[in-house]
Amino acid sequence: MLILAFESSCDETSVAVVEMSEETRRILSNEIATQIATHALYGGVVPEIASRAHTEAISSLTKRAMENAKVRKNEIDAIAVTASPGLIGALLVGVNFAKGLAAAWNKPLIPVNHVKGHAAAAYLAFPELKAPFFALIASGGHTSLTYVKSPTEFTPVSRTRDDAVGEAFDKVARVLGLPYPGGAEMDRLASLGDPDAIKFPSAAIEGSLDFSFSGVKTAVLNYSNMQKQKEMPIVPEDVAASFTRTVTRSIVKQLAGAYEEYHYDTLVMAGGVAANSHLREAVSKFAEKKGIRLCMTPKALCGDNAAMIAAQGYFEAMAGHFADAALNAKATAGKSVF
Ligand code: KG4
Numbered sequence: 001m002l003i004l005a006f007e008s009s010c011d012e013t014s015v016a017v018v019e020m021s022e023e024t025r026r027i028l029s030n031e032i033a034t035q036i037a038t039h040a041l042y043g044g045v046v047p048e049i050a051s052r053a054h055t056e057a058i059s060s061l062t063k064r065a066m067e068n069a070k071v072r073k074n075e076i077d078a079i080a081v082t083a084s085p086g087l088i089g090a091l092l093v094g095v096n097f098a099k100g101l102a103a104a105w106n107k108p109l110i111p112v113n114h115v116k117g118h119a120a121a122a123y124l125a126f127p128e129l130k131a132p133f134f135a136l137i138a139s140g141g142h143t144s145l146t147y148v149k150s151p152t153e154f155t156p157v158s159r160t161r162d163d164a165v166g167e168a169f170d171k172v173a174r175v176l177g178l179p180y181p182g183g184a185e186m187d188r189l190a191s192l193g194d195p196d197a198i199k200f201p202s203a204a205i206e207g208s209l210d211f212s213f214s215g216v217k218t219a220v221l222n223y224s225n226m227q228k229q230k231e232m233p234i235v236p237e238d239v240a241a242s243f244t245r246t247v248t249r250s251i252v253k254q255l256a257g258a259y260e261e262y263h264y265d266t267l268v269m270a271g272g273v274a275a276n277s278h279l280r281e282a283v284s285k286f287a288e289k290k291g292i293r294l295c296m297t298p299k300a301l302c303g304d305n306a307a308m309i310a311a312q313g314y315f316e317a318m319a320g321h322f323a324d325a326a327l328n329a330k331a332t333a334g335k336s337v338f
């Protein structure tokens, strides 16, 4: 099945063509236009600007995705699009474009949940991966440990009660004066600092599998203010390393707790924060120790991209989940996110 997919939920416009079947998972093209440079000027994503930039980029990206995949429109079997969750104006650009194209080309339309899409990126790198599996999904807007019973049935067993982990990385980066989005730069700095330099509070909630990242984020802010007040230096490398160690340990602690409870044998790691090298190393060690098969999304597919939306779109299509002409975008997918 050849799927043309669209992603426009936040600050990346992406269009991909992916071939999916029982045995095949092949990315033919995965074009991404990032708006990071534009939003960096404001220190965060400006929704209105994001919507306009998606509108500007989406037509030419589609042309490029089709050309690079070397396919013609009559070969496309279905069109998938991120319909939730995300910035509403940004989502609407992709949804409307996909709807228009589906109508013009007479193709079935598949709405895809963005967070499920992140987990589906793992299918592209691990062709033999099949649900059920357990997933750590960590991005700028979402953090959970989720049981994926079938490719379309997601049950979170742990979630963040406040900030998402990526959001915490970005806010700490901002305190350190790093450009938006700070996640990748925090990763680099953390490799240069002492992870034991500063003690920050755990993000793992005691007696629960849930997370709270706002406490550790505030602790970094307080530490920074205290150092300034005392006219003491702030070593960004040490702050980044200490914060990263706390966050990484918190995540591994909850993964271990969930393992005790659910005895999962396959763990998928996905989402923008899954690109973090320190987290990758810590989760790899944990999985190795427990004998868990770890399917870590390759770094290139951790961030927002349309290939992952195509992969999830395939499974949604297999489950008969198509949209009609009334498809709308939703900023939130409901209480459970999925
Ligand atoms: O999945 P994603 O691209 O978008 C959302 O769906 O939110 O995730 C973006 C988030 C941002 O917060 C970004 O700072 C973070 O992922 N991120 C990282 C790294 N690369 C991206 N966080 C930590 N370490 C990284 N290497």
Ligand code: ZN
Pocket: 114, 118, 139, 140, 271, 272, 303, 304
């Ligand atoms: Zn995302």
